[in-house]
Amino acid sequence: MPNLLSRGLFNLFFGGRRAPLASLPGPTPGLLGNLGDFLGAQPWEVCARYAREYGPVTVAWLGPSPALILNDPDVIHEVMETRRLEFEKGNIGEQIRHSTTDDTPFIAEQGDDWARKHAMDPLAQPWTPAWQAAQVEPMRRALLESVEAQFAHPSVDLTPTLRRMTFDAFCVATVGEKLPTSSYDDFMLLAAGADARIQAKLPLRFVSAPKGFEAAKERFYGVFARKIHEARQARSSTAVDLMSWTLREMPRLDDQVHAHLLGGFFFGGVFSSSTTLVGAFHQLNKYPATLERLALESDALAQGPLSLSRLVDEAPWGEAVAYEALRILPAVRVFMRRSPLTPSRLAGVTLPPGTTLMVSNQHLHRDPSHWASPETFDPERWLNGGAARDPLGSGHFFPFGRGPRACVAGDFAMVYLRTALATLSARARILVDSTEPFEEGFFFGVVRPRGVTGKIIPRERSTLHPASPEAPLPPAVESA
Numbered sequence: 001m002p003n004l005l006s007r008g009l010f011n012l013f014f015g016g017r018r019a020p021l022a023s024l025p026g027p028t029p030g031l032l033g034n035l036g037d038f039l040g041a042q043p044w045e046v047c048a049r050y051a052r053e054y055g056p057v058t059v060a061w062l063g064p065s066p067a068l069i070l071n072d073p074d075v076i077h078e079v080m081e082t083r084r085l086e087f088e089k090g091n092i093g094e095q096i097r098h099s100t101t102d103d104t105p106f107i108a109e110q111g112d113d114w115a116r117k118h119a120m121d122p123l124a125q126p127w128t129p130a131w132q133a134a135q136v137e138p139m140r141r142a143l144l145e146s147v148e149a150q151f152a153h154p155s156v157d158l159t160p161t162l163r164r165m166t167f168d169a170f171c172v173a174t175v176g177e178k179l180p181t182s183s184y185d186d187f188m189l190l191a192a193g194a195d196a197r198i199q200a201k202l203p204l205r206f207v208s209a210p211k212g213f214e215a216a217k218e219r220f221y222g223v224f225a226r227k228i229h230e231a232r233q234a235r236s237s238t239a240v241d242l243m244s245w246t247l248r249e250m251p252r253l254d255d256q257v258h259a260h261l262l263g264g265f266f267f268g269g270v271f272s273s274s275t276t277l278v279g280a281f282h283q284l285n286k287y288p289a290t291l292e293r294l295a296l297e298s299d300a301l302a303q304g305p306l307s308l309s310r311l312v313d314e315a316p317w318g319e320a321v322a323y324e325a326l327r328i329l330p331a332v333r334v335f336m337r338r339s340p341l342t343p344s345r346l347a348g349v350t351l352p353p354g355t356t357l358m359v360s361n362q363h364l365h366r367d368p369s370h371w372a373s374p375e376t377f378d379p380e381r382w383l384n385g386g387a388a389r390d391p392l393g394s395g396h397f398f399p400f401g402r403g404p405r406a407c408v409a410g411d412f413a414m415v416y417l418r419t420a421l422a423t424l425s426a427r428a429r430i431l432v433d434s435t436e437p438f439e440e441g442f443f444f445g446v447v448r449p450r451g452v453t454g455k456i457i458p459r460e461r462s463t464l465h466p467a468s469p470e471a472p473l474p475p476a477v478e479s480a
């Protein structure tokens with residue numbers, strides 16, 4: 001709590017601004033508002049703490065400007081679904097446009113801009129599910145090759161390792177082959193440029209791009225432009241990657257836009273998907289019985305080519321593990337929105353124009369009034385109707401966001417996560433050095449696990465212990 005003088009000064013200068021929001025609870029502001037709470041703590045932790053201490057809708061002060069912290073499923077439903085056209089995404093466009101280009105729907109303005117970009121997004125077409133299904137075996141092969149290359153390393157840091165594996169698998173899904181390390185390096189440089197703007201404490205005009213940014217951008221998107229040119233010449237009727245599929249189904253899509261969308265795929269998905277995998281393997285190491293059950297299921301799957309229908313029919317545990325990782329450690333935990341530029345009503349108050357809204361899933365994904373043993377990694381909760389009780393995008397489970405602007409690639413991400421969990425746990429044992437503490441940072445708007453080191457060793461089939469009716473596997477739930 002700020003001291004008396006600091007509180008008095010805030011009230012002296014900005015007290016008038018508090019009056020319209022006086023019915024909302026929240027921390028007492030000092031001279032800098034509540035900015036101090038956000039220094040040195042992750043924003044999702046602050047949002048969750050406010051929910052616990054003050055309630056589901058709170059007001060905090062970012063200096064002299066108010067922000068509403070939303071942990072109420074109904075108010076979030078309004079902001080992200082029924083009234084979503086009123087609430088733009090905040091500053092994210094200014095922060096990442098230089099790296100992602102303006103063609104991605106991710107930073108489109110609500111309304112016509114988004115509708116136009118969404119309509120020409122290859123990930124939102126009637127044929128997208130067929131493309132997705134066709135990626136399972138190619139991605140499995142790419143992941144197998146990547147994981148086997150890790151056996152030579154005595155120690156790995158899981159975050160960069162799984163990130164690179166994911167990048168490689170996504171190359172196969174988008175252009176049908178892995179790209180060289182130089183493309184990965186260009187991608188990371190562009191992401192670092194955007195991240196510097198997202199995390200900037202100064203106005204963006206003072207944030208300079210990393211050295212070599214423009215050249216990296218030209219090279220990165222240039223690779224996709226070249227691939228598109230070659231694919232147009234080759235006219236393959238059988239290639240199943242996204243680029244070839246798009247050329248067949250949407251031949252009039254401008255090549256430059258197409259190249260930007262292919263490049264943008266990596267920004268949308270590599271960090272979020274690999275963070276989810278790191279979280280999953282971290283939790284699995286805490287709960288060995290759960291890990292063993294996944295390995296058993298995956299080993300059975302690995303006895304033949306993998307397909308989406310096999311994942312669906314034969315890998316319910318893998319799906320439950322993916323859901324549970326997305327619940328307990330969602331990769332995207334804070335969604336920014338901005339209220340309209342004219343006064344508007346929300347949560348019973350009149351918001352000043354342009355009020356910041358912070359929506360977080362951290363608290364709701366672990367809300368003890370909704371979830372049994374919320375802090376326990378328990379994939380079992382998703383079986384026997386659990387997934388239907390809390391579907392993706394519902395009030396207490398929205399790792400991919402909610403409403404029409406939810407992740408356009410959420411289904412693909414699930415296919416990828418399930419393929420990766422099945423492939424990696426059948427072929428390898430991913431051992432982390434220590435399951436505590438689990439430290440998290442932030443990169444490109446996505447949670448980044450820190451210091452999750454360990455080793456990746458081949459899994460021998462004889463190390464698996466099949467369940468029998470007499471000796472069932474230990475329950476997945478163990479003490480945290």
Ligand code: HEM
Pocket residue numbers: 089104105106107118123264265266268269270272273276330331332335336398399400401402404405406407408409410412413
């Ligand atoms: C585990 C993996 C993923 C997670 C957790 C995730 C999470 C999210 C979330 C929370 C949003 C909504 C943000 C908001 O409302 O402010 C979003 C949107 C989006 N995501 Fe993902 N994502 C994942 C994978 C991917 C992948 C693989 C792609 C590849 C293209 C992708 C591309 C996008 C795009 C383009 C949008 C913007 C959609 C729109 O505004 O129409 N994401 N994602």
